[in-house]
Amino acid sequence: MTPLSHSAAHEQLADLALEPAALRQLAGELDGAPAPGPADPLAAHVTTCAACRAEIANWQRVHGSVAEALAGPGGPQRLEDLALEDRVAAPAALRMAVQGIPVGGRSAAEAAAAGAGPDLSALRPSPLPGRVRLTSRMLLPLAAVLAVVVVAGGLLLDQAGRINRATADAAALAAVTVTLDRVVRDPRHRIVELRTPAGTAGGSVVWSSHDLVVLTTTLAAPPANGVYRCWVELDGKRSPVGRMFFADGTGYWIGSLDGWATISLGSGSTFGISLEPASGSTGSPAVLAARLGG
């Protein structure tokens, strides 16, 4: 029998992946059986093709994970039993809370509002009909009404802006609290004090094996073209790890040390915060720093 080309084999595998039982059988043949002969051209191709073997492994993983998920401690379930539930929508309040997360120095809600802008067209006077003579007597009440509308509108917009900021601040600090709570519940958590160059206490760094939280009330929010960057320095080499955010007079940063982090908080290293240009780090001196153990 003619050996299969890679594209023909791949096509057959794509079909086979649709049938968990058939894929399992092929994988079983490849695992245990002696080298397949020309009678089974697909198996013969797969034994020599790493890409096809990887594809089989990927699909086996999917089918295997489904099977394992169904084999719960309460006895095996059928997929049909899991397919009875309706779709769940996240509550609208959650979307608002997520909008309150400060992104890029402002809440997502503020960012959206900045893009759209409030519609002030309702406050503009309508064109007057022609040939109507306006006397000062007629204009005075109209001007008074307009003044009230403009002032009230301005107050409302200002109030809405303040509420947005307060909501964003509350959401940000709530997220800090949740993380801080998780960190301090870890019996292996560590706390070190941040100090200014003059040696005064200026905040704290607390971390567990998963998270790191930096808090300070010493720093004011940075100027528009600046940013407070966080870094870890070891053997004179700085590694940037994040930047400080500000909410209601508190500077904070939440970092994650789990799955995706690559920075080690080993002994002898220093955590620092410096005021840098928004365009990038220039290695400015630390405004707050803490030795991380050792």
Add this chain to the structure above:
Amino acid sequence: MRIAGGDDSAFMTVYDRYGDMLFGTALRFFRDRDTAADIVQETMLAVWRRSDQFNPEHGSLGAWMLGIARNRAIDRLRAEARRPRIVRPADDAGGSDSSDPVAWAGRALMAADREEPASEADRRWVRSLLVTTLSEMRPEERDVLVLAYDKGLSQSEIAARLAVPIGTVKSRTRRALAGLRDRLEGVPDLRPGSPRVASGAPPVDRR
């Protein structure tokens, strides 16, 4: 990634695309809406903070977010299980009517932990994810998956059973499985003897 570049609108676009999926999975995992909402918020915050660490070559954005949510959910479950608490006799019996579903789930996990630490929490997460994914599928796609997994039917047998052309069955199954595969990228391999890492994630570094 646009979020890493400071694109604020991309952040809410990501939430609108994945928020329901994250919330549905966390809700099924904890059986508690408030805790599920916390997990989604924490995940979105992590997405913003760590957006520069997302690498599309390691897996899809959805899988990455699910991986973050899974870590948060399992951490919280374990923390709840360890926290000393006064337990009412009715709750202690493990009834599903517990007033504190997270604590209930934590105790159930703790009991399972005594036998095999990682797998029960992960199995529970994958099952929650599976239910959520199935609930989002079109009914005709869900039906072919059920017949393939539960009855072990081949594509031609499914076509005969549903009285639809085999090409239609194949395209429905392919779509359903592609969605499933994408979602399962972000969870560890549950098969016995497999290393517990997600296929879409880089090696875990817990320093």
